[in-house]
Amino acid sequence: MKKYIIQSLRLTGVLMVLLCIIYPVAIAYIGKLSPGAGSGEKVLKNGKVVGYARIGQSFTKPEYFWGRPSAVGYNAAGSGGSNKGPTNADYLKQVSERIDTLLKYHPYLKKSDIPADMVTASGSGLDPDISETAAIMQIKRVAAYRKLSDRTVAELVLKNTEGPLFGLFGPSKVNVLKLNVALDELKK
Amino acid sequence: MNTELLGIIATYAITLLIGIPLGIYLAKMFAGEKVWTDFLKPLEKGIYKLSGINPEESMNWKQHMKALLMINMVWLVYGFFALLYQDKLPLNPDGNLGQSPDLAFNSIISFVVNCNLQHYSGETGATYFTQHFVFMFLQFVSAATGIAAAVVLFKAFRDKTTTNLGNFWVFFTCSITRLLLPLSIVVATILAFNGTPTSYEGKDQFISLQGDTVQVSRGPAAGFVAIKHLGTNGGGWFGANGAHPLENPNYLSNMVEVISQVIIPIAMVFAFGYFIRRKKMAWVIFGIMTLGMMLLLVPTVISETGGSPNIAKMGVSQLTGAMEGKEVRFGATATAYWSTVTTIISTGSINSMHDSAMPLTGMYQLIAMMMNCFYGGCGVGILNYFIFIIIAVFISGLMVGRTPEFLGHKVEAREVKIASIIALLHPFIILVGTALAAYTVTNFPDADWLVKPASWLNNPGFHGFSEMLYETTSAAANNGSGFEGLGDNNMFWNVMTGFVLLLGRFLPIIGPVAIAGLLASKKYIPESAGTLKTDTLTFGVMTFVVIVIIAALAFFPALTLGPLAEHFSMIK
16 A cells, blocks of 8 residues: 555656656647747737737727627736526527617617627636628627728628638638738728 | 538548547557557666666556655645746746635646536736646646556456556656647647647737727637646646637647547557457447447437527527527537537537527436546546446346356455445435535625625526536536636635545545456456456447446536426427
8 A cells, every 4th residue: 555655646646747747848838839839829000919819808989899798898918708598588688689789889780680699708717709691780889880881891801701621611600800800901 | 421520520520530540559558558659768777777767667556546646646736736826926927916725726627527517817916827736737747647547447457367557657757748738739739720829929909990999818728728638637728728810729629629529538448458468348338338329419418509599589599509609610519519529529619608508418428427437537427428338237147147247356345335335425425416506596696705695596497406417517527618608716616626526536446446356356267158258249238238328327417407397398
């Protein structure tokens, strides 16, 4: 029995060096070669960092495309979803209020034009993307506030739509931050 | 065909293309035959030498279990204190606090037992030191513990009669050096190139496009996320786990993560068959496990892509399915696939919030964890399935009026007793734990804990009951996912699930290994016309029926009170 204790302690120590020091440090060096150099890919506007490509931001101003509702208010120091169940009455009321708000800012929409992702909170609370439909429904509003033609904005949305992986797998999506940066840069 | 469906078909196909050859490789490697990774032998020799281990020493099943329990005990004690005092240890750039005693008790158990329940959030409840030297370390070694235990069982059926079952330290070490570590390096590299951070920098701060000041938690997550999936651990670097855009940046990373959690469980099935030189048996077991998975996967995909009936009533478009708690980059189909995989395998990582899934989806997730043997966790999946094989052998033996035998060894009262106890233990701890929780909520709503029982539940009614049932089931199955709305960081849940976790881990490891050890020491009876063949499809179906009947009888009432009641109240 005593033999096993000593072997356990020694093996634990040896493996810690391999698994907790050598392995992650090696990965950290490999990560330095990756696009974001291992610290997360950043998005620049006029050479200034305005965020992380993968981390969603809160957009409330009418001249920007909006992202999805977030249970953590896009505070990326933490993360999390609403964890509301599908039959929770308070939650359903909240969803219906979100629909009303969207209709108020987009008077040209019918309810059936609104996709579910615009009225439901994401799992991480930091979802950087919206669906194609969610971007398309906002075009008129953004164009009006920016005094641009619908067509210019629509073209920008199309340009910023990422299709399925290899054109085959998974959904299409629009990165809200990148789209909004592209909008701001258009103005110049 | 739609691209979302095509995505999960490709994902499953790639899983098989990797998993099956990996199993054959593992069988050869553990049998000591020549494999291409033999160049790592000097590394292993070094590890044995530094640890004072003689790799030639052979153990019987009891010695195996002693070694296994001893090293697990060492990790429990060490990790408990490391978490308690993590604020005083190095590598804490964000200045996080030490864990409370009950939280540390729960966290350390749940990582030692390969569960990763995580009643804390990675961003605030752990430091870079504990993330590496406790959590990631345990993700490697707890997976290796499960695999090593399974190899002991394999070894028992390779030879006709034997008490020599190899060396535990060798199985354990090789699981890391020949399997988990090399694969982790590959997966971590892919993740790093898709945007998962790898550097040790702390939180970053920037001004957003709209002018808000925002903080972002970061840290070397890629290596952690790789082993958390390969080792079917599931504990996230960030609180939101695989839904977090830095842990799981895009559809490709999602495919890689969901593939990497299934390949070892599938490989273990083939490793078993090839190791004991009964390939057909591997295919039968694999077939039944796949049937179980499909029966849960297909309705889950239908239920999630169909959208929420309550939101449909409001008139918005649900072409992309139910989206609460889901991420746009994965879509409802890949999310449904992940949720099935993570619950049949004991991974428990999530790429969506299970609490917000449709009631029936929640039920499929629960059933997956209640059966806990369709592929199952690293090593322990095949051990759990083995228990059901023994029960099926016994019942079939009774039905045809012959002495039950498995692979040439008589299955007698002692083995069947052990198998029954282990099979019934799982429903027992789940139902008792859930009952205790429900009793506490109703009778002591104001108990003075960190979270009062009155505020445990994030959702009223049937769904609230499901939250408690899910948490206990997840603990018993060593899964680690949760209906995360539950206020679980308090004395009751930390201590209760702590005990459930221990029982749900070590007894289902000791039981099957004991049965295998006992059987292997018995006289070998050559196959004859009267032998019940255990590698036929008929026997496979028999095992499946046993699994379904035990689960249905034990869990149907609880499922009725939770997800079923919620579903029917929703569609009425």
